[in-house]
Amino acid sequence: MSDPTKKSKPSSAANAEERAFLAAxxxxxxxxxxxxxxxxxxxxxxxxxxxLLVQRGDHPQKGRLALPGGFVGVKESLDAAAARVLxxxxxxxxxxxxxxxxxxxxxxxxxxxxxxxxxxxxxxRARVLRARPEQGAMVFARIDxxxxxxxxxxxxxxxxxxRELPLAFDHADILGVVVKRLRGKLGYVPIGYxxxxxxxxxxxxxxxxxxVLGRKLNKDSFRRSVVASGLVxxxxxxxxxxxxxxxxxxxxxxxKSR
Amino acid sequence: MSDPTKKSKPSSAANAEERAFLAAxxxxxxxxxxxxxxxxxxxxxxxxxxxLLVQRGDHPQKGRLALPGGFVGVKESLDAAAARVLxxxxxxxxxxxxxxxxxxxxxxxxxxxxxxxxxxxxxxRARVLRARPEQGAMVFARIDxxxxxxxxxxxxxxxxxxRELPLAFDHADILGVVVKRLRGKLGYVPIGYxxxxxxxxxxxxxxxxxxVLGRKLNKDSFRRSVVASGLVxxxxxxxxxxxxxxxxxxxxxxxKSR
DNA sequence: CACCTTATATGCTTATAGCATATATGCAAT
DNA sequence: ATTGCATATATGCTATAAGCATATAAGGTG
Numbered sequence: 001m002s003d004p005t006k007k008s009k010p011s012s013a014a015n016a017e018e019r020a021f022l023a024a025x026x027x028x029x030x031x032x033x034x035x036x037x038x039x040x041x042x043x044x045x046x047x048x049x050x051x052l053l054v055q056r057g058d059h060p061q062k063g064r065l066a067l068p069g070g071f072v073g074v075k076e077s078l079d080a081a082a083a084r085v086l087x088x089x090x091x092x093x094x095x096x097x098x099x100x101x102x103x104x105x106x107x108x109x110x111x112x113x114x115x116x117x118x119x120x121x122x123x124x125r126a127r128v129l130r131a132r133p134e135q136g137a138m139v140f141a142r143i144d145x146x147x148x149x150x151x152x153x154x155x156x157x158x159x160x161x162x163r164e165l166p167l168a169f170d171h172a173d174i175l176g177v178v179v180k181r182l183r184g185k186l187g188y189v190p191i192g193y194x195x196x197x198x199x200x201x202x203x204x205x206x207x208x209x210x211x212v213l214g215r216k217l218n219k220d221s222f223r224r225s226v227v228a229s230g231l232v233x234x235x236x237x238x239x240x241x242x243x244x245x246x247x248x249x250x251x252x253x254x255x256k257s258r
Numbered sequence: 259m260s261d262p263t264k265k266s267k268p269s270s271a272a273n274a275e276e277r278a279f280l281a282a283x284x285x286x287x288x289x290x291x292x293x294x295x296x297x298x299x300x301x302x303x304x305x306x307x308x309x310l311l312v313q314r315g316d317h318p319q320k321g322r323l324a325l326p327g328g329f330v331g332v333k334e335s336l337d338a339a340a341a342r343v344l345x346x347x348x349x350x351x352x353x354x355x356x357x358x359x360x361x362x363x364x365x366x367x368x369x370x371x372x373x374x375x376x377x378x379x380x381x382x383r384a385r386v387l388r389a390r391p392e393q394g395a396m397v398f399a400r401i402d403x404x405x406x407x408x409x410x411x412x413x414x415x416x417x418x419x420x421r422e423l424p425l426a427f428d429h430a431d432i433l434g435v436v437v438k439r440l441r442g443k444l445g446y447v448p449i450g451y452x453x454x455x456x457x458x459x460x461x462x463x464x465x466x467x468x469x470v471l472g473r474k475l476n477k478d479s480f481r482r483s484v485v486a487s488g489l490v491x492x493x494x495x496x497x498x499x500x501x502x503x504x505x506x507x508x509x510x511x512x513x514k515s516r
Numbered sequence: 517c518a519c520c521t522t523a524t525a526t527g528c529t530t531a532t533a534g535c536a537t538a539t540a541t542g543c544a545a546t
Numbered sequence: 547a548t549t550g551c552a553t554a555t556a557t558g559c560t561a562t563a564a565g566c567a568t569a570t571a572a573g574g575t576g
């Protein structure tokens with residue numbers, strides 16, 4: 001019914017160097033599918049979802065931007081591979097990290113058959129800005145969701161000036177599935193907290209929800225339902241450095257004590 | 259946060275023949291992970307979820323019951339592999355078939371590293387009973403969900419007499435994730451229709467929902483919300499062969515015309 | 517034809533979301 | 547210090563949907 005991979009296409013626009021690489025590549029040495037993991041590190045800034053991209057240092061698609069990824073070791077679980085790739089390519093550890101979907105179309109990698117298990121991670125903005133990769137360089141990209149209601153199709157990645165960033169492989173499709181998953185989860189699981197620091201104002205939480213869902217929410221209803229859920233607790237601390245009445249800060253409680 | 263694979267364990271109870279097979283198995287010939295697909299064919303009968311199991315004809319775990327599965331061809335997409343396995347092992351085609359989750363723990367297959375992409379399919383009872391496999395034999399198993407609220411842990415498979423059926427590998431975990439997914443989806447996607455024939459009474463649809471969710475629903479609220487959703491339409495046909503007032507039959511409409 | 521069982525319709529009650537309004541409060545300009 | 551601003555927080559009204567009970571309809575069975 002839902003086939004998030006159906007729009008993936010083999011990259012056809014390869015330059016001369018890339019074509020030479022592929023011509024010399026010995027695909028026959030890989031008679032079985034290879035397995036990789038890719039991780040979409042999601043955060044929210046300026047009212048929009050952002051992700052973290054790395055520049056590919058090797059062929060294929062050298063120079064293009066891609067989700068941090070890598071091959072799965074033969075004695076390494078998928079979850080462990082995702083955590084390792086995340087740490088190496090972004091320097092981030094101990095994030096909320098969850099499996100998303102597995103992309104396995106035949107032509108998605110021009111070298112040979114590569115099946116990738118996609119993961120997504122959630123981080124708060126301050127932490128992602130302090131992150132430093134152990135290898136390579138990172139780029140922050142704003143996710144631009146085409147307005148087709150519920151999303152699910154490919155999305156665009158934009159740099160700070162609004163220019164579109166070229167994504168490798170089917171990574172735009174992967175980001176589309178991430179957005180769809182986040183929107184679905186937000187309705188019944190409080191993932192919003194993973195995108196905020198430990199203490200936050202309810203307004204910040206609402207902004208997170210609005211950025212993920214792509215629409216405005218009713219302020220009072222949002223406050224009431226969140227507080228009534230018992231999943232947040234007031235801390236008696238107040239915001240500071242705001243030019244208006246500071247709001248009380250809340251924290252996330254896992255054992256809803258009600 | 260949610261790790262549906264964490265309870266999987268390598269099968270430790272192997273008989274002498276199985277041990278001999280594994281001792282002779284040349285794991286070194288497979289230096290990379292292999293990729294398989296497994297399909298959970300779900301249906302509802304007698305107020306409970308059922309699945310379809312096949313007896314393993316080969317080692318490892320020869321003789322145990324398993325979800326229909328097989329390896330992914332190097333030029334075959336994951337979706338195509340799942341549909342092929344489904345057709346060969348059960349004779350069923352053109353079902354609702356959707357990717358579920360990918361299980362990749364290191365020890366889940368005693369031979370070598372096998373990563374499996376799990377799918378689930380939905381069929382109505384009459385059709386699954388007419389199905390005949392092209393290879394091997396099938397067994398229907400009732401899914402017994404331990405009462406831990408939302409499920410997600412491993413489940414038990416029972417035969418018609420209520421005896422527990424031994425499942426191979428981590429297939430009990432896979433079925434646990436299937437149940438969890440179905441319960442989650444039922445709230446906002448009308449998958450119930452995939453488990454019924456084309457024309458059905460609202461009571462039948464409610465029984466499907468109750469079997470999947472594992473709890474009774476309010477009859478009036480269910481009827482009102484389903485009819486108001488615009489996703490079903492009355493057909494002016496009535497049930498027949500029932501010893502009481504026959505209900506009107508409904509059909510599923512994809513384009514909600516309201 | 518009486519009676520059984522389930523379908524279908526209607527009204528009451530309760531919970532919640534959306535919305536509007538009123539008041540509180542920290543900060544900054546005057 | 548006072549006033550105004552922007553936002554926080556509280557309260558009440560309304561529309562909507564769910565839970566629940568009751569009443570009536572209708573086919574099958576003896």
